[in-house]
Amino acid sequence: MSVASGVSGWFRFLGSELRLVFGRRRNQIGLLVLAGIPVMLAVTLRLSGHQGEHGPDFFSSITSNGIFVALAALSVELTLFLPLAIAILAGDAIASEANLGTLRYLLTVPVPRSRLLAVKYVALVIGGLAGVAVVAVAGVVAGGVAFGLGPVTTLSGIQIGMGVASVRLLLAMLYVTAGLAALAAIGLFISTLTEQPIVAMVATTAVSTLMWILDAVPQLAFLHPWLLVHHWPAFGDLFRQPVFTDGIVAGLWLALGYAVVFYVAAWATFIRRDITS
Amino acid sequence: MATPEAPAIRTTGLTKTFGGRRVVDGIDLDVPTGSVYGFLGPNGSGKTTTIRMLLGLARPTAGEITMLGSAVPAQVTRVLPRVGALVEGPAFHPQLSGRANLARLDAADATSDPRTAPERIATALERVGLQHARDKRFRVYSLGMKQRLGIAAGLLVPRDLLVLDEPTNGLDPQGTREVRHLIDSLAADGITVLVSSHLLSEIEQVCTHLGVMREGRLVAQGPIDQLRSQGRTLLRLRTGEPAEAITVLRRMGADETSHQGDTVLAGGMDQAPEAVVAALVAAGVGVREFTVRAPSLEDVFIGLTGEGFDVSG
Numbered sequence: 001m002s003v004a005s006g007v008s009g010w011f012r013f014l015g016s017e018l019r020l021v022f023g024r025r026r027n028q029i030g031l032l033v034l035a036g037i038p039v040m041l042a043v044t045l046r047l048s049g050h051q052g053e054h055g056p057d058f059f060s061s062i063t064s065n066g067i068f069v070a071l072a073a074l075s076v077e078l079t080l081f082l083p084l085a086i087a088i089l090a091g092d093a094i095a096s097e098a099n100l101g102t103l104r105y106l107l108t109v110p111v112p113r114s115r116l117l118a119v120k121y122v123a124l125v126i127g128g129l130a131g132v133a134v135v136a137v138a139g140v141v142a143g144g145v146a147f148g149l150g151p152v153t154t155l156s157g158i159q160i161g162m163g164v165a166s167v168r169l170l171l172a173m174l175y176v177t178a179g180l181a182a183l184a185a186i187g188l189f190i191s192t193l194t195e196q197p198i199v200a201m202v203a204t205t206a207v208s209t210l211m212w213i214l215d216a217v218p219q220l221a222f223l224h225p226w227l228l229v230h231h232w233p234a235f236g237d238l239f240r241q242p243v244f245t246d247g248i249v250a251g252l253w254l255a256l257g258y259a260v261v262f263y264v265a266a267w268a269t270f271i272r273r274d275i276t277s
Numbered sequence: 278m279a280t281p282e283a284p285a286i287r288t289t290g291l292t293k294t295f296g297g298r299r300v301v302d303g304i305d306l307d308v309p310t311g312s313v314y315g316f317l318g319p320n321g322s323g324k325t326t327t328i329r330m331l332l333g334l335a336r337p338t339a340g341e342i343t344m345l346g347s348a349v350p351a352q353v354t355r356v357l358p359r360v361g362a363l364v365e366g367p368a369f370h371p372q373l374s375g376r377a378n379l380a381r382l383d384a385a386d387a388t389s390d391p392r393t394a395p396e397r398i399a400t401a402l403e404r405v406g407l408q409h410a411r412d413k414r415f416r417v418y419s420l421g422m423k424q425r426l427g428i429a430a431g432l433l434v435p436r437d438l439l440v441l442d443e444p445t446n447g448l449d450p451q452g453t454r455e456v457r458h459l460i461d462s463l464a465a466d467g468i469t470v471l472v473s474s475h476l477l478s479e480i481e482q483v484c485t486h487l488g489v490m491r492e493g494r495l496v497a498q499g500p501i502d503q504l505r506s507q508g509r510t511l512l513r514l515r516t517g518e519p520a521e522a523i524t525v526l527r528r529m530g531a532d533e534t535s536h537q538g539d540t541v542l543a544g545g546m547d548q549a550p551e552a553v554v555a556a557l558v559a560a561g562v563g564v565r566e567f568t569v570r571a572p573s574l575e576d577v578f579i580g581l582t583g584e585g586f587d588v589s590g
Binding site: 006009010012013015016020023024101102104105106107108109110111112274275276 | 329332333334335336353354357358360362364365366367368369370371372373380381382384385386387388391430
């Protein structure tokens with residue numbers, strides 16, 4: 001096999017995997033649910049007619065500019081809905097294929113195990129990016145309709161143009177996806193350990209929820225910098241002027257660390273495992 | 278194909294233990310190239326675990342496997358493109374159609390050509406008689422259709438070896454016959470076929486070779502005629518003097534005799550029937566009727582596996 005055909009074969013399998021993921025009715029409904037949160041936020045705040053005085057940073061700014069609906073929705077959905085989406089896809093990735101028995105047929109095609117794992121992981125990350133994008137786009141559209149779009153007053157009080165704000169929103173989406181990609185590696189690892197997709201889903205959701213809980217306990221402050229989710233809200237720093245990068249850089253390094261450790265763990269388990277389903 | 282003398286599959290001392298239990302216990306499989314090898318044994322005798330090891334799904338605890346000239350599992354991804362497999366029943370995505378399921382498997386195959394995929398998928402579906410159901414979801418397929426889709430998955434690209442694990446499981450007699458026809462036609466194309474079953478009768482007609490498993494061990498293996506000849510010839514005669522007849526037969530080497538009324542049965546003799554009749558008559562036993570039942574493979578199989586004592590006839 002030439003290198004070129006190896007690479008095109010890789011992409012062909014990835015395309016098939018993405019069709020499988022995005023073609024599933026359940027996943028399509030999941031994307032709709034993700035899109036529903038920013039719409040609900042925009043409608044509620046529009047109808048109630050006054051600014052939220054409590055809640056995350058962006059809530060107080062929402063009524064001034066529609067783009068903040070996207071940011072508020074991202075920060076709300078990061079606590080449960082987006083990790084849950086990753087958990088569901090992770091459960092599908094290996095555990096569900098093992099459960100159905102389709103894993104043994106993929107492996108006898110043959111798909112080398114390391115390639116199977118890599119394609120599954122890339123598809124998971126793309127799934128995460130799609131979820132984030134759906135939340136952001138639905139947020140901008142719903143927010144734009146409800147409150148209009150225009151120059152954005154940053155959290156620091158300085159105005160930036162809509163073009164600059166759009167680029168920053170894109171960067172925020174990528175940053176959030178990086179965090180979810182690290183969670184996806186944890187989910188992929190769990191998925192290689194079980195033949196029950198539901199177990200992988202619950203366990204992966206439990207990991208992210210547990211980290212949020214630990215992050216909320218002040219007595220555990222020493223632990224917080226090492227919690228993956230602790231850095232997730234740092235995407236808001238992109239909407240300060242000038243951009244405050246310390247939190248984002250720390251978050252990216254930690255996400256990379258988690259992703260590498262758990263991807264390697266998933267690989268080490270999967271490469272030698274007996275497929276008995 | 279490699280040299281015709283090289284076996285398609287050869288294992289030496291192949292062993293798999295699960296939690297201290299030897300599920301497969303030092304077996305030496307020898308599947309000649311071009312053969313249809315019936316891999317027989319009761320459920321739980323280690324057939325499927327052996328097949329999993331052949332396909333690289335499970336790692337042998339000990340022993341070696343050579344398949345189509347390559348070592349398994351070390352070179353398994355090199356040899357598997359030439360091997361089609363149906364392992365422990367068909368398994369597909371229930372929400373996808375038969376055709377979409379095959380397309381997914383084909384897309385996963387880095388060695389297959391995407392441009393010819395629709396054509397190859399159509400041909401494979403046609404070969405197993407599923408073209409009419411190609412767009413139905415796998416969920417609504419009958420068991421027989423599922424089995425056939427599993428076989429079609431093994432036929433997406435030209436193969437040198439097909440490994441079919443219990444392809445007739447759960448099929449009605451008509452479906453079983455169709456699978457046998459399919460195996461026949463594949464073998465006619467020169468493909469080596471390893472087909473497992475717990476029922477001899479379902480695959481006996483298509484096999485050229487047999488291997489019989491019992492409790493993790495390969496208790497017999499060889500060309501089907503050779504195995505058949507290991508069976509015991511059974512003598513049946515009717516006479517007015519059964520007691521005397523048994524005495525004569527015992528003297529001549531029968532180790533198993535019985536009689537009911539005027540009918541005497543004897544097994545374990547290797548003399549020619551003519552000699553037996555002559556000896557009986559010489560001893561003053563009047564023979565009214567005398568038949569020799571040729572050894573049947575079923576008897577051999579039952580003897581080897583210890584299965585099914587309550588066989589009538």
